[in-house]
Amino acid sequence: MADSNTASQPSTRFVSRVWRSIFRRPLVPRSDRERKLMVLDSLILHIHPSTVPEKTLQLSLTWGLGGMAAILMTILLVTGVMLMFAYTPSPAQAYNDILNLQTNVWFGQLVRNLHHWSGNAMLVVAFLHMLRVFFTGGFREPRQFNWIVGITLLLLTVGANFTGYLLPWDQLAYWAVTVGTGLVEYIPLVGKWIQTVILGGPEVGAATLLNFYGLHIALIPIAMLSLMSYHFWRIRKDGGVVIPRVPDEPGEQKVSRVTTIPHLVLRELVVALVLIAAILLFSMAVNAPLEELANPDVSPNPAKAPWYFLGIQELLLHFHPLVAALVIPTLTLGALILLPYFDADLDSVGVWFRSYKGRRMALEAAMIGLVGTPLLVLADEFVIDFVGWLPSLPTLVSNGLVPLAMVLLLLIGFYDWMKKRFAATNCETVQATFVLLLTAFIVLTIVGIWFRGPGMALMWPWDVSSAVVGH
Amino acid sequence: MADEQKQTKLGSNPTRRDFLKLIWTGLGVLALAEAGGMAVAFSLPRIAEGEFGGVVTAGPVDDFPRNSVTPFNQGRFYLSRLEDGGFLALYRKCTHLGCAVPWEPTEGRFMCPCHASAFDAKGNVLNPPAPRAMDLFPVLIEDGIVKVDTGTVIQRDKFDPSQVVYP
Ligand code: HEM
Ligand code: FES
Numbered sequence: 078m079a080d081s082n083t084a085s086q087p088s089t090r091f092v093s094r095v096w097r098s099i100f101r102r103p104l105v106p107r108s109d110r111e112r113k114l115m116v117l118d119s120l121i122l123h124i125h126p127s128t129v130p131e132k133t134l135q136l137s138l139t140w141g142l143g144g145m146a147a148i149l150m151t152i153l154l155v156t157g158v159m160l161m162f163a164y165t166p167s168p169a170q171a172y173n174d175i176l177n178l179q180t181n182v183w184f185g186q187l188v189r190n191l192h193h194w195s196g197n198a199m200l201v202v203a204f205l206h207m208l209r210v211f212f213t214g215g216f217r218e219p220r221q222f223n224w225i226v227g228i229t230l231l232l233l234t235v236g237a238n239f240t241g242y243l244l245p246w247d248q249l250a251y252w253a254v255t256v257g258t259g260l261v262e263y264i265p266l267v268g269k270w271i272q273t274v275i276l277g278g279p280e281v282g283a284a285t286l287l288n289f290y291g292l293h294i295a296l297i298p299i300a301m302l303s304l305m306s307y308h309f310w311r312i313r314k315d316g317g318v319v320i321p322r323v324p325d326e327p328g329e330q331k332v333s334r335v336t337t338i339p340h341l342v343l344r345e346l347v348v349a350l351v352l353i354a355a356i357l358l359f360s361m362a363v364n365a366p367l368e369e370l371a372n373p374d375v376s377p378n379p380a381k382a383p384w385y386f387l388g389i390q391e392l393l394l395h396f397h398p399l400v401a402a403l404v405i406p407t408l409t410l411g412a413l414i415l416l417p418y419f420d421a422d423l424d425s426v427g428v429w430f431r432s433y434k435g436r437r438m439a440l441e442a443a444m445i446g447l448v449g450t451p452l453l454v455l456a457d458e459f460v461i462d463f464v465g466w467l468p469s470l471p472t473l474v475s476n477g478l479v480p481l482a483m484v485l486l487l488l489i490g491f492y493d494w495m496k497k498r499f500a501a502t503n504c505e506t507v508q509a510t511f512v513l514l515l516t517a518f519i520v521l522t523i524v525g526i527w528f529r530g531p532g533m534a535l536m537w538p539w540d541v542s543s544a545v546v547g548h
Numbered sequence: 549m550a551d552e553q554k555q556t557k558l559g560s561n562p563t564r565r566d567f568l569k570l571i572w573t574g575l576g577v578l579a580l581a582e583a584g585g586m587a588v589a590f591s592l593p594r595i596a597e598g599e600f601g602g603v604v605t606a607g608p609v610d611d612f613p614r615n616s617v618t619p620f621n622q623g624r625f626y627l628s629r630l631e632d633g634g635f636l637a638l639y640r641k642c643t644h645l646g647c648a649v650p651w652e653p654t655e656g657r658f659m660c661p662c663h664a665s666a667f668d669a670k671g672n673v674l675n676p677p678a679p680r681a682m683d684l685f686p687v688l689i690e691d692g693i694v695k696v697d698t699g700t701v702i703q704r705d706k707f708d709p710s711q712v713v714y715p
Contacts, residue, residue: 252647252662255645255646255647256645256646256647256662258646259644259645259646260645262646273593274588274591274592274593276593277593278593279641279701280624280641280646284593288591373624373648374621374648375648375650376647376648376649376660376661376662377661378661378662379661379662379663380645380647380661380662380663393645393663393677394663394677397679398644398677398679464676472676472679531661532661532663532664533662533663533664534664
């Protein structure tokens with residue numbers, strides 16, 4: 078089998094024997110058969126099948142988003158382990174370690190920036206990946222369970238980011254985590270207890286830092302790596318990714334397949350390189366934020382949770398905390414988890430937005446969300462005052478259940494109106510409602526990030542930044 | 549072969565096997581529950597003596613004029629002496645989401661910088677979003693010395709005269 082005629086020299090024969098003891102196949106495959114075997118034999122590549130449907134290679138199907146999340150995870154692991162060599166998880170040390178890292182350690186600032194921006198990018202990428210799966214019908218049978226695995230991965234990514242947020246122990250970290258864990262207290266009966274366990278005491282302190290560190294560097298990454306492996310394995314067991322189709326046209330009977338090497342692997346490589354280049358450039362240009370040392374005596378004004386929680390923090394300004402921090406997130410999560418078991422519209426798997434009608438409805442829902450959400454925020458700020466109008470009721474009712482019921486009524490009305498007007502199926506209308514809620518969530522997050530200044534007053538973004546800088 | 553199986557299904561052996569299976573399953577569940585309980589107990593908060601959470605000596609009664617609010621940063625509370633000479637120890641943690649609430653002497657109220665909650669000198673809510681009055685710590689007055697037990701947090705909806713401690 079080995080090409081014996083070239084290996085005349087004993088030394089080359091030895092090298093080639095060692096090489097062959099590690100890699101059983103030639104480095105560069107010469108035929109499709111060898112290309113397939115190479116995938117099967119390789120520990121890393123064998124997460125892929127040896128051939129893939131040609132159509133799934135289109136960038137406009139997956140946008141490479143799942144792969145990007147995996148690449149970012151790798152960057153995070155490498156830079157995270159590097160940071161561990163420079164960082165001590167104690168209130169007396171942590172902040173100084175970060176300062177030292179940024180000023181005295183070669184490439185310390187760059188490594189910190191890479192870790193910081195990759196963590197944030199991973200949230201965005203994982204969220205977009207979820208949307209891609211939703212809008213191409215990739216959550217339906219037989220992929221229901223992998224959808225749930227994906228949601229768990231997204232939650233873990235949020236957890237990793239939130240626990241990492243505290244570690245620099247600056248003002249930003251301290252108060253964002255105080256406010257973020259303050260939400261937990263509103264869970265009925267057990268909330269206070271859970272909060273105390275998470276914090277390791279009544280307030281954010283040394284025990285909190287140690288808790289978060291352990292979660293951040295061990296428990297959450299291990300859980301994520303295990304679930305990611307399962308996620309990848311499941312994709313193959315569920316028959317690969319969905320095959321893209323044009324609306325109203327039946328899928329091809331005969332799927333044409335190409336070898337994974339080079340067709341898929343090459344594309345993955347391009348996505349990885351572009352992503353790494355982008356993250357590197359960004360990290361060279363923009364430093365991860367670091368404010369003054371954490372001071373438990375002085376809260377900054379405004380004190381905001383990390384940006385990915387600002388949608389919920391914005392809800393808190395409009396609803397009783399129990400509704401904003403618990404009821405609405407739980408309902409949303411429950412709906413997302415149950416969705417694949419109730420939406421079994423298998424005809425549209427692989428079609429972006431299900432149908433031409435589905436596309437028009439989604440677009441219209443997005444417009445309504447884009448205009449309606451800011452109007453509702455403004456109305457609640459300046460006009461609506463349920464607490465004042467219904468003074469005899471407890472605030473849980475006047476500021477919680479009443480507005481919640483109004484929002485639910487609005488949603489039901491929207492559903493009914495859309496369904497009738499478009500003569501649409503239930504599934505198309507559910508999709509439009511999802512788009513409406515998604516747009517509302519994004520708008521609320523944007524309002525929370527850029528339109529809330531000192532005292533959480535509504536103001537223009539340039540006023541917010543000048544007020545905060547002046548502070 | 550088939551006969552044998554039938555026999556073991558009906559004979560006395562299966563009962564023993566079923567019994568053992570039950571025991572094994574039971575022991576397995578018990579072991580899992582124990583491991584879970586251990587994990588929870590292990591992660592319970594560990595508060596060291598002498599830290600915030602112990603009894604703080606604030607000082608002699610006469611050091612605190614009527615109608616005054618004195619901050620104790622280490623103890624994380626304000627000692628508020630009311631008009632009638634009574635004391636309240638207000639936990640400075642905002643009841644909304646936990647920011648540290650500063651006392652604004654010129655305004656005569658506590659004003660939370662985070663989301664604009666305001667409280668009066670008794671801890672009552674003047675301005676939402678805070679859902680309830682500021683929490684209290686028990687005040688002890690021994691031999692004219694005011695002490696505050698920061699280990700016990702008292703939650704309340706609003707001020708009530710029974711909460712005041714008199715020298
Ligand atoms: C799983 C995905 C991960 C995400 C989303 C993530 C996110 C973050 C974030 C947002 C920070 C705050 C950093 C800053 O403000 O600069 C951070 C810090 C940190 N992370 Fe991660 N991380 C992840 C994985 C890891 C891993 C696997 C390790 C180590 C094995 C690690 C070790 C650290 C350390 C030591 C810090 C403190 C240094 C610092 O704050 O700059 N991280 N992480
Ligand atoms: S934490 Fe004080 S108002 Fe929100």
